[in-house]
Amino acid sequence: MKAYVVGVGMTKFEKPETRDWQYWDMAKEAGDKALADAGVGYEQVEQVPVGYxxxxxxxxxRAAYELGLTGVPVYNVNNNCATGSTALMMARQFVEGGLNDCVLALGFEKMARGSLGGGGEGDFKTSPVARHYGIMAERHGFEMTPPTAQIFGNAAREHMERHGTTEAQLAAVGAKNHRHSTNNPYAQFQDAYTVDEVLAARTIHRPLTKLQCSPTSDGAAAAVVVSERFVERHGLAGRAVEIAAQAMTTDTAESFASGSCIDAVGQPMSREAARQVYETSG
Known part of the structure; x- marks a missing residue:
């Protein structure tokens, strides 16, 4: 059975502690927008995977209460950077597997100001990503910089050493992303920067500057995922967008065998995901 997105909604993403709202407020705003976009009532939703x-x-x-007290199952999804895509994948699987005809995928985050983590070894002893940081420490040591920027920054250093990639080439990616934000009214920041401006910004962990790192942010998004028969019954063919393929992978032995940050941050998973998408989409 095919799965289709028929409605989406999101809040504007805000700098933490600058807007007076709770996570359930942002979830309601995004969820209501998605349902209205689809022309679907919450009473038609059969399951709700929620990421945070x-x-x-x-x-x-607690977030879903704001949309309605219908008693439908709510699944709490916590999967770091893959949290939102995991909630969407669950919604698609519920529909493709024939379990449901209408599922709402919802995601929100309410954060604190400042970087994630502190950069000291003690932060990582019981961390779910302790193995990843151990790989990094063996090759690069630890520095007193934000740990996420540190491991990705070290992966960038390895890429520069291996392929001759320049800091300007890496900065061009950041400049491109900021340029895209100028056309997105929901983006937290909407400023364009040149490659030189990205390079001149404060260094977070070489070669990454502040303008190459994601900020903490508050906001929410939602998508209504439905079956083909739901589309037909409710006359939604003109707005239904098929989810042609998705893939999800978890670390394998290859992620850690090389001792490389490039592999530890996900290159083997990316290759496996690409293979899955290719096989799924034909």
Whole structure:
């Protein structure tokens, strides 16, 4: 069975602690927009996978209460950077597997100001990504910089050493992303920067500058995912967008065998995901 997105909604993403709202407020705003976009009532939604990382257990239920008290199952999804895509994948699987005809995928985050983590070894002893940081430490040591920027920055250093990539080439990616933000009214920042301006910004962890790192942010997004028969019954063919393929992978032995940050941050997973998408989409 095919799965289609028939409605989407999101809030504007805000710098943490600058807007007076709670995570359930942002979830309601995004969820209501998605349902209205689809022309679907919450009473038609059969399941709700909800993604977030920085709230307490069952925050998904608290967020969904604002959309309606219909008793439908709510699943709390916490998967770091893949959290939103995981919630969407669950919604698609519910529909493609024939379990449901209408599912709402919802995601939100309410964060604190400042970088994630502190950069000291003690932060990582019980971390789920301790193995990844161990790979990094063996090759690069630890520095007192934000740990996420550190491991990705070190992967960039390895890429520069291996392929001759320049800091300007890496900065061009950041400049391109900021240029895209100028056309997105929901983006937290909407300023364009040149490659030189990206390079001249404050260094976070060489070669990454502030303008190459994601900020902490508050906001929410939602998508209504439905079956082909739901599309037909409700006359949604003109707005239905098929999810042609998705893939999800987890680390394998290859992620850690080389001792490379490039592999530890996901190159083997990317290759496997690309293979899955290719096979799925034909």
């Amino acid at each position: 990382c920085f709230q307490a257990s069952t925050a998904g239920q």
